[in-house]
Amino acid sequence: MHIGFIGTGSMGTILIEAFIESGALLPSQIIASNRTREKLSPLLAKYPGINTAANRDVALQADFLFLCVKPLDYRVVLDEIRDCLDDQKLLLSITSSVGVERLESFLTCKVARVIPSITNAALSGATLVTMGRRLQDEDAQALFTLLSAISTPIHIGEAETRISSDIVSCGPAFFSFLLQRFIDSAIQETSLSEGQATEMMTQMIIGMGRLLEDGRFSLPTLQQRVCVPGGVTGVGLRVIDAETKDVFTQTIQATQEKFASDLAEVKASFSK
Ligand SMILES: NC(=O)c1ccc[n+]([C@@H]2O[C@H](COP(=O)([O-])OP(=O)(O)OC[C@H]3O[C@@H](n4cnc5c(N)ncnc54)[C@H](OP(=O)(O)O)[C@@H]3O)[C@@H](O)[C@H]2O)c1
Numbered sequence: 001m002h003i004g005f006i007g008t009g010s011m012g013t014i015l016i017e018a019f020i021e022s023g024a025l026l027p028s029q030i031i032a033s034n035r036t037r038e039k040l041s042p043l044l045a046k047y048p049g050i051n052t053a054a055n056r057d058v059a060l061q062a063d064f065l066f067l068c069v070k071p072l073d074y075r076v077v078l079d080e081i082r083d084c085l086d087d088q089k090l091l092l093s094i095t096s097s098v099g100v101e102r103l104e105s106f107l108t109c110k111v112a113r114v115i116p117s118i119t120n121a122a123l124s125g126a127t128l129v130t131m132g133r134r135l136q137d138e139d140a141q142a143l144f145t146l147l148s149a150i151s152t153p154i155h156i157g158e159a160e161t162r163i164s165s166d167i168v169s170c171g172p173a174f175f176s177f178l179l180q181r182f183i184d185s186a187i188q189e190t191s192l193s194e195g196q197a198t199e200m201m202t203q204m205i206i207g208m209g210r211l212l213e214d215g216r217f218s219l220p221t222l223q224q225r226v227c228v229p230g231g232v233t234g235v236g237l238r239v240i241d242a243e244t245k246d247v248f249t250q251t252i253q254a255t256q257e258k259f260a261s262d263l264a265e266v267k268a269s270f271s272k
Contacts, residue, residue, distance in 0.1 A: 001029060003146075004062025006055050006077055008034040008043055011094060012068030014121045015150070020047055022123050024149030033058045035069075059084035064092060064143065066114070071097045071262060075269045078106060085109035090139055096165045097262040099158055100132040102270060110134040112143060115161075117168045120150045126168045127151040130158065162259040166252060174251070179205060 003025060005012045016032065019025040027049030034040050040052050051061075059065055059081035069077055074093070085091060090110040093103060103111040111132040119125025127147045131140050147153040156164045166174075183197045192200075211217045217225065227233040 001063045001142075002031055002061050003029055004058040004065040005030065005032040005068055006034075006058055006065065006081070007068035007073075008032050008040055009068065011116055012066070013043060014118065015066060015068065015094075015116060016043060016050070017046075018120050018123060018150040019146070022149040024146055031058050031061050055080050056084050059089075062089065064090045064146070066092045066094060067098075068094055071095045071266050072269055074098050074266070075272070082107060087134070090135065090143065092143075096161050096169075097259065097266045099161065100130050101158070102266070104132055104134065106270060110139060112140075114143075114147060114153075115165050115169055116151070118172050119168075123150050125151055125172075127153050128156045128161075128164050128168055129153045130156055130161070162256055163252060166255050170255070 003019070005016055008016065012032070012034070016030055019030070020027055027047040028051070030047075031051040031053055032040060032043065033053055033055045037052075044050055044052065053061065055077060065085070067074060067077060074095070085107055087108055087110070090112060091103065091107060093099070093111070093113040094116055095113075096115055098113070100111050100113050103113075112135060113128075113130040115128040117125045117127065120127065127150070129143070129147065131143075135143075144153055154164070154168075179201050183194065183201055186192050186197045187194050208222070211222065212219070223237070227237060
């Protein structure tokens with residue numbers, strides 16, 4: 001089986017590296033293209049066995065084809081490769097604003113959407129999967145097996161796309177921002193150095209992730225366990241509770257608004 005990648009920017013590269021590092025794919029099973037061809041060089045230097053080609057050849061040779069370009073570049077690439085995509089091939093959108101219905105109405109091949117996360121670089125985190133109507137059970141199973149090597153694949157419906165992406169894809173940025181805020185305040189308010197605060201925060205978040213991963217705690221039971229009656233944690237939690245009450249409601253409303261405008265732009269690009 002050959003897996004194609006059109007676009008080897010940030011996410012295309014993360015996916016290729018993760019599939020190889022996990023052992024799910026050999027470099028020789030990968031065929032990749034990028035608009036600026038020189039940008040393929042770092043990948044080729046790291047994995048000399050990767051095949052590179054022009055977009056149309058990638059589409060012709062791939063069984064599964066990840067389209068890893070920005071949403072407004074989808075139409076341009078699809079116009080170029082459309083006639084290379086027969087009904088045996090599976091095209092994968094990796095972007096929230098290009099959904100399976102839009103692709104199914106534009107193409108005759110099988111389509112699905114897989115929204116990745118930077119956490120997949122650590123063969124961890126989730127991928128968000130929406131299967132198209134044309135996939136056979138064996139296609140869906142093969143895709144799930146492939147994604148399981150680098151993530152926990154989670155099925156989502158169209159209506160949950162944005163909020164799920166906020167958590168899975170934007171989440172690492174949102175929460176590293178909050179952790180950095182905590183570090184900045186620690187440095188400002190105390191004698192802790194930035195290096196010390198950063199190391200402590202990093203070890204704390206890794207340890208917390210492991211506790212959640214091995215199922216010993218849920219988010220609520222973690223809070224209960226740390227927050228002993230009359231202790232310091234409760235004092236801090238009360239401040240955080242009061243100061244952040246609607247911060248995520250506002251965040252979600254803002255991302256939904258941006259998403260609606262992105263969808264309108266993508267729709268316009270497909271109706272030309
Ligand atoms: N970054 C994330 O955390 C994340 C998470 C989930 C989903 N996504 C989705 O992933 C997609 C890509 O995002 P990104 O962050 O990887 O963007 P990026 O770093 O800008 O990569 C896009 C790549 O596509 C290439 N490209 C553009 N037009 C092309 C064409 N006609 N033929 C071949 N290659 C072409 C670009 O080539 P050049 O070198 O010429 O610019 C660039 O390398 C987006 O749709 C985004 O929504 C990203």
